[in-house]
Amino acid sequence: MNKRTTGLLAVAAVGILALSACSSGSGSTTTSGKGTELKGLTGTIGAKDFSEQYILAYLTSDLLNAHGAKTEANIKVVGSANVRAALESDNFMGYWEYTGTSWITYNKNTTPVKGEAAQFDATKAADAKNGIAWLDPAPLNNTYAFAIRSDKAKKLGVTSLSDIAKLPEKDQTFCIESEFSTRDDGWPGLKKAYGITVPDSNVSLLDTGVIYTATQKGTDCNFGEVFQTDGRIKALDLTVMKDDKQFFPVYQGAFTVKQTTLDKYPGIAKVIALMAGKLTTTEMQTLNAQADVDGDDPKTIAHDWLVKQGLI
DSSP states (O other): OOTTSOOOOOGGGHHHHHHHHHHHSEEOOOOOOOOOTTTTOEEEEOOOSSHHHHHHHHHHHHHHHTTTOEEEEEOOOOSHHHHHHHHHTTSSSEEEEEHHHIIIIISOOSSOOSSHHHHHHHHHHHHHTTTEEEOOOOSOBOOEEEEEEHHHHHHHTOOBHHHHHTSOGGGOOEEEOTTTTTOTTSHHHHHHHHTOOOOGGGEEEOOHHHHHHHHHHTSSOSEEEEETTOHHHHHTTEEEOBOTTOOSOOOBEEEEEEHHHHHHOTHHHHHHHHHHTTOOHHHHHHHHHHHHTSOOOHHHHHHHHHHHTTOO
16 A cells, blocks of 8 residues: 555545544553553544554554553544544544655645655644644654665665666666656656666566565566565565665654644653654564564554553
8 A cells, every 4th residue: 555645535524534433443452550641631543544553543542541641543544634634623632644744745845855854843843833743753764765685685785776776777677656657756756866777678567565575576676666664574574775865755753733732731742752762664664564464453563562662
């Protein structure tokens, strides 16, 4: 599934979706008390419709509840725009968003800001005007990337996208999605930025899920377009190439809430900070693999991780 372009439903339906889903698709786990600073805080933690977001929603709900809140996770709303609208209309108390998504999709900017910190600061400032607060981000960056089988990366001696451009043409073979093939922040822009001039015959257009297995097999292509926190990267022993020219937009994750909610419960920021710094790209790959590769329940994955980290 392409996380950049999840299907958009009519925004008017968000309230119904968000509220009706609370009974059937939500849940909170009883957690050991770690404090009472969030006593009185109630609400629903939202999620977009893919495993990483489910895990983040359950992690957040459980952690907040361990500090006195009474929240539950809702993983039933489809479409990024609907989740954002649910926050704006107070159907969701908060949810995890990505800087690139908010900057480009919600704030209507066409050019990403280079650098994680700069992109985060710009996004935070833009959304402050919308009454939405961004808490301190996690290190995870769920951006576009290209990956190759690890043993092949060593054989070819590549670690970055610039290295790929220096390879013989026969080794510059790619698997990409059809949408990525036409996006300005996709294949056309990438070729221009890195000076890649391979013929169309070196590029295979595949569905997202197929790209991971095709890259691991190495028959259709050496380099596959992936999302950087996807659990299949680790499970299939793929190596992600460094975007050394910072071409791709940054999609750093952070918990977002209405500023009015944060003003009433400022402790939310401190509690989320206990967890956010631990959610690196590598750590998120591991958690996502438990859901997408092993088939484990995101709710259980989140609870067990929090226990292991001593957070609940």
